Amino acid sequence: MFYLQQIGAYFLMIKEVFNRMTKPSVLRKLILKEIDDLVINSLGIVAFISFFIGAVVAIQTALNLTNPLIPSELIGFASRQSVILEFSPTFISVIMAGKVGSFITSSIxxxxxxxQIDALEVMGINSLNYLVFPKIIAMLLYPFLIAISMFLGILGGYVAGVYGGFVTSDEFITGLTDDFTPFHLVYSFLKTFIFAFLLATIPSFHGFYMKGGALEVGKASTTSFVWTTVAVIMVNYIITQILLS
Structure with a gap:
């Protein structure tokens, strides 16, 4: 019953976010700041993790190709499929639930x-629109971050596979382009947009409605990370079941 009340309060918050819009000139500055805080500042960690996880996928695939009848091109194919379908959109989103989600929850x-939120309300400002709406708009650039992750993940697989001596450059590229399905990119970016919305709103909900002092801010950050991760995994399963089954 408690969880149903929480879900109901979450959807009421979403509705209120789009009511009584703040002045466009103010929102513009807030959105630019959120883009810097949530997207640009995450480039480093996303790039680092993507490159080395892509490398690990290529190496593990190569080490499991014990049958000489299996072509080495499979290393490039497996790297592409793993990175595009699951690693970049889903695994990076779980990591971002910790980095971005904790930042949003703790700041709000x-x-x-x-x-400060009470002060905004006293001034007649819709605090939910003022605080949450710029984060939602900023996270619309999140797929750009995932596209970079995909590129670097495949690049990491190429570097590890080719320079590790597991596969030639031509074989890796052949596997990379073999049997490519453009709809897989549509699937990946569609769920990335949904993940971006969850990453912006669930942590905001836990930060906005928290009660207590400084200690409770830390607890709210932990709770928001858990529930954002759960939501990402569940939505990932539902979208995969609908679009790829």
């Missing part, structure tokens, strides 16, 4: 503790 939660 701190404003709640220090009564």
């Amino acid at each position: 939660g701190t404003m709640r503790v220090t009564e």
Whole structure:
């Protein structure tokens, strides 16, 4: 019953976010700041993890090709499929639930503790629109981050496979382009947009409605990470079942 009430409150928050819009000139500055905080500042960690996970996928695939009848091109094929279908959109989103989600929850939660949100309400500002709407718009650039992750993941697989002596450059590229299905990209970016919305709104919900002091801000950040991760995994399963089954 408690969880149903939480879900109901979440959807009511989403509805309120799009009511009583803040002035466009103010929103523009807020959106640019959120893009820098949520997307640009995440480029480093996403690039680092993507490159080396792509390399690990290629190496593990190569080490499991013990049958000489299996062509080496499979290393490039497996790297592409793993990175595009699951690793970049889903695994990176789980990581971002920790990085971006904790940042959003702690920043809004701190404003709640220090009564800055109450001050916004007193001034007649829709605090949900002021705080959450710019984050949702900023996270529309999240697929751009995932596209970079896909590129670097495949690049990492190429570097590890070719320079590790597991596969030739021509064989890897042949596997990379073999039996490519463009719809897989549509599938990946569609769920990436949904993940972006979840990454912006679920942490905001836990930060906005938290009660207590500084200690509760930390607890709210942990809770938001857990529930954002659960939501990402469940939505990933549902979308995969609908679009790829």
